Amino acid sequence: MTFSLVARCSKTGMFGVAISSSSPAVASRCAYTRSGVGAVASQNVTDPTLGPKTLDYIQKGLSAKQAVEEVKHNSQFPEYRQILAIDKNGQTANHSGANSLGIWADCTGKNVISAGNLLANESVPKKIVYGFENETGHLGDRLISALKSGLNAGGEAGPLHSAGLQICDDVSWPVVDLRCDWTEGCPIEAISNAWDIYKPQIQDYVQRALDPREAPSYGVPGDY
Numbered sequence: 001m002t003f004s005l006v007a008r009c010s011k012t013g014m015f016g017v018a019i020s021s022s023s024p025a026v027a028s029r030c031a032y033t034r035s036g037v038g039a040v041a042s043q044n045v046t047d048p049t050l051g052p053k054t055l056d057y058i059q060k061g062l063s064a065k066q067a068v069e070e071v072k073h074n075s076q077f078p079e080y081r082q083i084l085a086i087d088k089n090g091q092t093a094n095h096s097g098a099n100s101l102g103i104w105a106d107c108t109g110k111n112v113i114s115a116g117n118l119l120a121n122e123s124v125p126k127k128i129v130y131g132f133e134n135e136t137g138h139l140g141d142r143l144i145s146a147l148k149s150g151l152n153a154g155g156e157a158g159p160l161h162s163a164g165l166q167i168c169d170d171v172s173w174p175v176v177d178l179r180c181d182w183t184e185g186c187p188i189e190a191i192s193n194a195w196d197i198y199k200p201q202i203q204d205y206v207q208r209a210l211d212p213r214e215a216p217s218y219g220v221p222g223d224y
Helices: 026-030 050-059 064-073 124-133 139-152 187-210
Strands: 002-008 015-021 031-034 038-044 081-087 092-096 105-109 112-117 162-168 174-180
Touching: 002 026, 002 038, 002 081, 002 124, 002 139, 015 026, 015 031, 015 038, 015 139, 015 187, 026 031, 026 038, 026 162, 026 174, 031 050, 031 162, 038 050, 038 112, 050 064, 050 081, 064 081, 064 092, 081 112, 092 105, 092 112, 105 124, 112 124, 112 139, 124 139, 139 162, 139 187, 162 187, 174 187
Parallel strands: none
Antiparallel strands: 002 015, 002 112, 015 162, 031 038, 038 081, 081 092, 105 112, 162 174
């Protein structure tokens, strides 16, 4: 049903989540980042409260591993949940409940962790981590490349229909929050195309929020 990764850029301190699924609007329920804190993907039979709860625990000083343990022991039906987390130190954690769907697996790398369920094969998270670790550049480029590596390794057992990319930096909101909520085509390609358009404009949109007087024009008809 879902495969994803959460990661940290050791150079910038950015956190990010990239995720794809056969279900609609996967990123709206499953992807969470928080500036200076970490990133979480909460998936499988999804409880959307678990992502923010995990980040709350990390923000209070717990490691990713400790936070995931707290959520696991203090939430309902943990046996149905799959949670991936990374903290500001690059430490990662994963919980995959006994009732995770189909073939499920996870893999941990440096500043990255990947997991999935209803996978085509158990190697998908490993290929995702490899794709992340062997890509350079912006965190968004690495996340997209990793998700494509997972797809090329077989991805989900069934067709994908939605995907998302969320990244936080040093402001209180996600600086990137791109979603393809449903397509009969490839949602990962849709997100990749959106990323190529949005990437050069990230700082412009941040500047418009912080001080629009110093922001560049939109460069669209009617904007003089």
